[in-house]
Amino acid sequence: MFVKKLSLTNFRNYTRENFEFSNGLNIIVGENAQGKTNVAEAVFLLATGYSPKVKRDKQVIRYGENYCDIFAEAQTNFGTVTSKIEYFADKNKKITVNGQEAKKVSELLGNLFAVFFNPGELKLVQESPEDRRRFLDISISQLNKQYFSALNYYKKILLQRNNLLKDSDREMVYDTLPVWDEQLALYASEIVLARKNYVEKLNPLADDAHQYITDNKESLQVSLTTKYPDTKEEICQFIKDNLLSNMEKDVVLGYTSFGPHRDDLKITVSGEDVRNYGSQGQQRTAAISLKLAELQIYKQHFGEYPVLILDDAMSELDLNRQKRLLSSVKGIQTIVTCTHIDDKVFDLNNCKIFKISGGKIVE
Ligand SMILES: Nc1ncnc2c1ncn2[C@@H]1O[C@H](COP(=O)(O)OP(=O)(O)OP(=O)(O)O)[C@@H](O)[C@H]1O
Numbered sequence: 001m002f003v004k005k006l007s008l009t010n011f012r013n014y015t016r017e018n019f020e021f022s023n024g025l026n027i028i029v030g031e032n033a034q035g036k037t038n039v040a041e042a043v044f045l046l047a048t049g050y051s052p053k054v055k056r057d058k059q060v061i062r063y064g065e066n067y068c069d070i071f072a073e074a075q076t077n078f079g080t081v082t083s084k085i086e087y088f089a090d091k092n093k094k095i096t097v098n099g100q101e102a103k104k105v106s107e108l109l110g111n112l113f114a115v116f117f118n119p120g121e122l123k124l125v126q127e128s129p130e131d132r133r134r135f136l137d138i139s140i141s142q143l144n145k146q147y148f149s150a151l152n153y154y155k156k157i158l159l160q161r162n163n164l165l166k167d168s169d170r171e172m173v174y175d176t177l178p179v180w181d182e183q184l185a186l187y188a189s190e191i192v193l194a195r196k197n198y199v200e201k202l203n204p205l206a207d208d209a210h211q212y213i214t215d216n217k218e219s220l221q222v223s224l225t226t227k228y229p230d231t232k233e234e235i236c237q238f239i240k241d242n243l244l245s246n247m248e249k250d251v252v253l254g255y256t257s258f259g260p261h262r263d264d265l266k267i268t269v270s271g272e273d274v275r276n277y278g279s280q281g282q283q284r285t286a287a288i289s290l291k292l293a294e295l296q297i298y299k300q301h302f303g304e305y306p307v308l309i310l311d312d313a314m315s316e317l318d319l320n321r322q323k324r325l326l327s328s329v330k331g332i333q334t335i336v337t338c339t340h341i342d343d344k345v346f347d348l349n350n351c352k353i354f355k356i357s358g359g360k361i362v363e
Pocket residue numbers: 011012013014030031032033034035036037038039059060061062063312339
């Protein structure tokens with residue numbers, strides 16, 4: 001699929017701007033702080049309702065305004081789709097999917113698909129397990145809405161279980177926990193099974209991408225750190241057993257120490273833990289390769305590629321890696337942001353360039 005049009009009204013540093021993208025490579029170029037990432041962010045928001053930059057919805061509204069909207073029209077194998085989000089200073093945002101008002105953010109999922117890389121995504125290989133779980137959760141949710149709802153139920157029950165663990169009436173706690181644990185294990189097993197299946201698909205595809213970008217100099221491996229059994233029933237039992245055996249510890253800690261909310265991904269480059277041993281270029285290549293694998297999984301699942309957004313992905317990559325990265329995404333609509341265009345990297349005959357300055361397209 002590809003995004004044909006993007007309109008921004010009072011979104012961040014944009015007053016009003018329309019982008020007409022090509023279905024191939026689109027380059028958003030400009031100096032620092034001109035609004036390149038804001039464009040990338042808008043597309044990703046329209047695809048997922050989520051942005052790593054947004055803490056409070058209202059912060060996307062242009063300073064001094066009280067309303068903002070972003071709109072995208074995309075071409076898919078099934079025809080044209082549209083997504084729109086309106087943000088208000090004094091009330092909740094309104095989402096419209098294909099002209100119909102959506103009741104939940106999740107209705108955006110499954111309409112426009114995007115895979116997003118920006119330097120913040122390096123957290124995926126550098127920082128805490130939470131960032132890797134978020135990667136899995138967002139990627140899987142875009143494929144599988146049931147996963148998204150299982151995850152929400154799981155989080156709710158987990159919160160209740162954790163509150164219960166802090167209760168001073170220990171007898172009541174021990175009596176009530178098994179009831180929560182039945183429910184918790186059920187949703188947990190759904191989450192774990194989906195993550196296991198996803199990582200099994202992700203691993204060889206990420207390795208392919210990484211090997212390609214590095215011209216076979218490096219390989220990449222990803223796996224879940226917790227070893228779970230195979231079937232959903234076995235996983236459910238395994239989680240129940242672990243909740244039970246950790247119960248006393250959990251009561252002391254005041255939180256639930258076992259479950260998918262504690263799982264992590266192990267990521268190694270040529271056998272070494274990339275988080276502790278990888279160079280900056282290796283970490284960046286690994287994070288990008290995971291994103292490219294995500295792209296392939298969408299293709300397998302839906303029969304077409306999502307939109308790829310590479311925000312400031314090229315810096316720190318050597319010339320060969322930059323070139324190989326771009327050649328690996330030929331045929332996929334890609335929106336790249338950068339501060340300057342290097343004609344040794346980009347094929348200028350086959351791309352559409354948007355020069356951005358102060359929240360405006362200037363060329
Ligand atoms: N709500 C807002 N209203 C007005 N301006 C905003 C708002 N939110 C962010 N901005 C401004 O948008 C500007 C551009 O941000 P953006 O992150 O898109 O820059 P960029 O072109 O990607 O820069 P860099 O090359 O440094 O990554 C920032 O300087 C910021 O001050």
